[in-house]
Amino acid sequence: MCGGCRNRGRCRLGLGEITIIGDAAHAPVRCAPHFQAGPNVAHGGWTAAMFDDIIGRSLTQRGLRTVTGNLTVDFFNPVPVGEAMIVEVVTESRAGRRWTMQAMLRLERDPSPLARAIGVWVERREGHFERHEAAMRDYRAR
């Protein structure tokens, strides 16, 4: 679970446990009603956040310490609210600290993709978050 929900013990985005199979992964997801945009349709930001979280956590579960460098989402069809869906993640390539990842979202019982994400995750250098904290302390002291 990400830092925002860990203490609550419940993923507010509605994302399930990730299963890792080699360099791929999959997870059950369900868009919570409070992310509704159009009638019974998920907000596009939910779809992007869901992909970001699932891909990022799948890399964490594989023992990689990464941050999202970029993320592009293609929306093929409306994403329903409250419906059981599956996200499937694959590793496209790796170059140094850069991991190019792709993921698809689909209904649980239908193989057609509703949305696709492609993005680059960059392995963090030691002290990544500490450097950020220090930079923010300097900024606030200005």
Ligand SMILES: CCCCC/C=C\C/C=C\C/C=C\C/C=C\CCCC(=O)SCCNC(=O)CCNC(=O)[C@H](O)C(C)(C)COP(=O)(O)OP(=O)(O)OC[C@H]1O[C@@H](n2cnc3c(N)ncnc32)[C@H](O)[C@@H]1OP(=O)(O)O
């Ligand atoms: C949502 C996921 C939750 C996952 C939580 C999981 C489990 C929780 C358990 C424990 C919790 C503990 C810790 C939690 C840890 C992480 C979770 C949070 C993840 C995030 O919080 S995510 C937030 C959004 N994310 C950012 O906040 C990134 C902001 N950014 C930067 O911090 C820097 O920008 C950085 C680090 C990306 C690079 O900086 P840097 O100085 O280390 O490295 P440098 O610039 O030299 O780049 C090295 C190579 O990456 C290439 N590269 C650089 N930037 C790129 C880009 N944008 N796109 C494509 N490629 C890029 C270069 O081209 C070069 O490639 P090459 O080596 O081939 O030349």
